[in-house]
Amino acid sequence: MDDLVLVGAAGIIGLLFAAIFLLYGIYSIATLIYSSAISGQYSMVLIILGALLAVGFLYTAAGVWLQKTGHI
Amino acid sequence: MGHILVSPLNWGLGHATRDIPIIQKLLDQHHEVTIAACGNARAVLEKEFPECNSIGFPDYPVPYSTSRFFLPKFVAFFPLMLKAISDERKTLNSILAKNKYDLIISDNRLGVYSSKVPSVFITHQLHYHLPLGFWPVELLAVAMNGFLHGKYLNVIVPDNPPGPTALAGKLSRPGTEETKKRVYFSGILTSTHQRDTREDLDYLVMISGPEPQRTRLEKILLKQIGDLDGTSVVLLGSPGNHDNQQQSEKCRVIAYASTEEKEVLMNRAKCIICRSGYTSIMEIAELSKHHALFIPTPGQTEQEYLSWYYEQKGWFHSQSQYHLHLAEDIRLACQPRYTGFPEVARTRENIDRLYNQVLAGYLE
Numbered sequence: 001m002d003d004l005v006l007v008g009a010a011g012i013i014g015l016l017f018a019a020i021f022l023l024y025g026i027y028s029i030a031t032l033i034y035s036s037a038i039s040g041q042y043s044m045v046l047i048i049l050g051a052l053l054a055v056g057f058l059y060t061a062a063g064v065w066l067q068k069t070g071h072i
Numbered sequence: 073m074g075h076i077l078v079s080p081l082n083w084g085l086g087h088a089t090r091d092i093p094i095i096q097k098l099l100d101q102h103h104e105v106t107i108a109a110c111g112n113a114r115a116v117l118e119k120e121f122p123e124c125n126s127i128g129f130p131d132y133p134v135p136y137s138t139s140r141f142f143l144p145k146f147v148a149f150f151p152l153m154l155k156a157i158s159d160e161r162k163t164l165n166s167i168l169a170k171n172k173y174d175l176i177i178s179d180n181r182l183g184v185y186s187s188k189v190p191s192v193f194i195t196h197q198l199h200y201h202l203p204l205g206f207w208p209v210e211l212l213a214v215a216m217n218g219f220l221h222g223k224y225l226n227v228i229v230p231d232n233p234p235g236p237t238a239l240a241g242k243l244s245r246p247g248t249e250e251t252k253k254r255v256y257f258s259g260i261l262t263s264t265h266q267r268d269t270r271e272d273l274d275y276l277v278m279i280s281g282p283e284p285q286r287t288r289l290e291k292i293l294l295k296q297i298g299d300l301d302g303t304s305v306v307l308l309g310s311p312g313n314h315d316n317q318q319q320s321e322k323c324r325v326i327a328y329a330s331t332e333e334k335e336v337l338m339n340r341a342k343c344i345i346c347r348s349g350y351t352s353i354m355e356i357a358e359l360s361k362h363h364a365l366f367i368p369t370p371g372q373t374e375q376e377y378l379s380w381y382y383e384q385k386g387w388f389h390s391q392s393q394y395h396l397h398l399a400e401d402i403r404l405a406c407q408p409r410y411t412g413f414p415e416v417a418r419t420r421e422n423i424d425r426l427y428n429q430v431l432a433g434y435l436e
Contacts, residue, residue: 002161004183007219008154015147063207070245072199072210 074174074435086351088113092263218248259422274302276341362412
């Protein structure tokens with residue numbers, strides 16, 4: 001098979017796996033928050049939400065940095 | 073005398089029309105040119121160059137979106153694109169087996185290259201622009217582009233080198249070593265020429281681009297065109313429609329104008345209202361127009377980026393079609409704070425340089 005087509009196919013499979021991984025991650029975290037909340041572990045809920053905020057902040061900051069430095 | 077295969081993408085006419093000056097130059101230098109394209113791109117080039125051999129060469133499905141969210145549909149189109157590229161590779165091999173070529177010029181057709189025939193690629197997008205939240209995808213696309221460009225001996229960018237006169241901003245900035253090694257900035261390439269005519273038309277509105285957004289913009293603009301003081305012409309860019317109308321004493325609506333008619337009208341216009349597609353951008357730069365209003369196609373991140381970029385540079389005013397107040401936006405677009413593009417080298421000069429510095433090396 002042509003290597004261009006091969007790389008393209010690998011890219012599509014990679015994107016698909018990334019999407020599945022992302023959805024699984026969202027599902028797992030939502031389940032964890034829910035089970036912590038109904039069992040009264042509110043400190044755990046706060047820790048998870050804090051961690052999500054921190055990851056979101058770092059993700060955005062990385063994007064802004066890449067933009068400012070001309071990488072994207 | 074060399075034999076060149078020229079193959080433009082048929083997503084709009086922009087790729088075919090910017091290849092016109094290249095083909096003309098090759099013919100002027102007594103080379104033989106074969107056009108390999110499909111749809112309107114093939115029709116335009118066949119009409120322009122009846123002396124050239126032409127081959128039907130299908131390209132990729134167009135992921136046009138009915139909504140402003142172009143990106144998800146584009147991603148969903150990847151498997152279809154891949155199938156089309158695979159077919160394209162097979163068709164190219166059969167074309168190359170039937171005839172001898174000295175050079176392949178691919179205008180944004182990803183699968184049109186050969187390890188046996190020198191191949192060059194034309195694109196104004198070395199770098200795709202995506203919303204900030206998608207930065208990992210944008211980085212991935214830069215790497216992917218580097219891989220694609222590695223298939224060609226040269227990547228010709230119809231823009232000035234990165235810097236104060238680059239008309240495509242970050243879109244024409246090379247991101248990988250593979251691309252940097254091959255890139256050649258030719259400057260603008262357009263089939264539109266400057267004419268010695270008076271600017272006696274106040275506004276020229278050019279409605280173009282993919283459906284259904286073209287029709288939506290037509291409705292929005294025709295509703296507001298009567299608010300303008302001064303003479304105006306509206307080009308609907310609708311080839312199947314021959315129903316020209318006189319909207320009012322000051323406004324004429326033309327369903328479809330020929331290339332020549334459009335060129336005359338663009339030369340006559342004091343202010344141009346159009347999509348921020350790169351073909352229109354190059355035409356406006358070639359004609360040194362200082363007043364234009366850009367309306368990006370919703371969801372087309374390239375056009376949205378260019379609109380934003382020109383606002384930032386203070387070159388031209390842009391407005392989303394969802395927030396357009398034509399009279400007010402034209403008033404803003406004509407303010408002196410918008411300077412128009414900086415003076416850039418014209419197509420004639422660029423094409424001579426491109427031929428002498430790049431193409432002749434493969435043909436003479």
